[in-house]
Each structure stands twice: as structure tokens, then as C-alpha cells.
Amino acid sequence: MGEHKSLLEVIIKEMRSAAEEEAQKILKEAEAEAQKILEDARAKAESLRKEKLNQLVFEYRQKLLSEIAPMRLELKRKYIQEKYRLVENQVDELIMEVVNEITGSSDTRKAFLVKVLIDAVASMASSDLVINPCYGSKDIIPDVLEEVKQKLLSLKPNLRIEVSTPIECREGAVITSRDGREIYNATLEAKIKEVRESVLPKIMEQLSKK
16 A cells, blocks of 8 residues: 555656646747747838838938029029029120120221121122211211222122211111111120020030030
8 A cells, every 4th residue: 555655656756747848848949939029020120120220211302302403493593594694794795895895986987887787788789879977987987988898899889879868876887778778787786695595505405514
């Protein structure tokens, strides 16, 4: 009887030990699984956080660009306007220097008048012309007409030019065919406008390439 009880105690003890070992094993596995789940959850949360952050950064950047774009266009427009204004002022200054040289003496004024009158008369089909001189040139034009006729003698041997009423302009003249079908603006003001309209676009085109 005593031996039987002793054997039973041994069996119970072994069963209890085995149960404790199994429980410890299950507990460790559960802890490991829980740790893995926790780490996976943290990794997923971090990934979602980064993804959300990247999305927010992208959205903010797009919003910022959309707000800046009109400002950049406006700044570019103002820059182009200012550049054009500066170039225009510079061209005007150069033109005025030339104008001052032309009008600075009677010799340069006469040379200018001869040049513009020859260009005008040569470009017109009619040989019967009427000149309306600018007030600034009314006293000089009669003196240069003979030179103009001589230089155009081979082109227009029957050239006839009549000097008529002066008009409001600084220097030069307006030449009209007697029948009124042709008119040529040979005033200094017209030449200034012609130069500006010819030179400015070319300069701006060159600047836009830089």
C-alpha cells in the first residue's frame, strides 16, 4: 500500500512537471507571438505615418506651387515690362543724340534734308511734286532743292517741285504728288518713329535669347 502511494505521488509529480513545462512553453510562444504582432503593428503604423506625411507634403507642395505660379507669371511680366522700358529709354536717348547732331548745325540739317528729300522723291512715281516743309526747315529747303534735283537728274529729268505752306513739325517735309495720289512723310518725327519701330523689336528679340 505504501509503495502504491509512493508511485502515485511520483506519477502526479511528473505530470505536474510536464504540465508546468508545457505551460511555460505555451506562455513563451504566446509572448513571442504577441511581440511579433506588436512589432508588425508598429511597423505598419510607421509605414502609414510616413505615407500620410509624404501625402501631406505632396499636397502642400502642390498647393504652394499653384499659389506661386500666378505670382511668378506676374513677376516675369513686370520684369519684361521693366526691361522693355529700360531698352526703350536707352534707344530714345541714342536717337535724341543723333537728332541733336542733325539739328546742331546748318550743315548737318542740310545734309539730313538732302538725304530724306532724295529718298522721298526717288521712291515716288510722280515727277510733279509739292513740298510742305516743316517750320524748322522752311528757310533751308529752298536752298537744297537744286542739289536734290541735280542728284536725281538721271532718274527724273523732268522733275518739278513746288514749295508750299509750312506745316507743324520740327524738321523735314511732307511731299505730295500734285494729283494727290502719292504722299511721303519725310519729317524728322517720322524718321524717329521709323527707327524706333525698326530697332526696338530687334533689340528685344536679341535680349529674349539671352
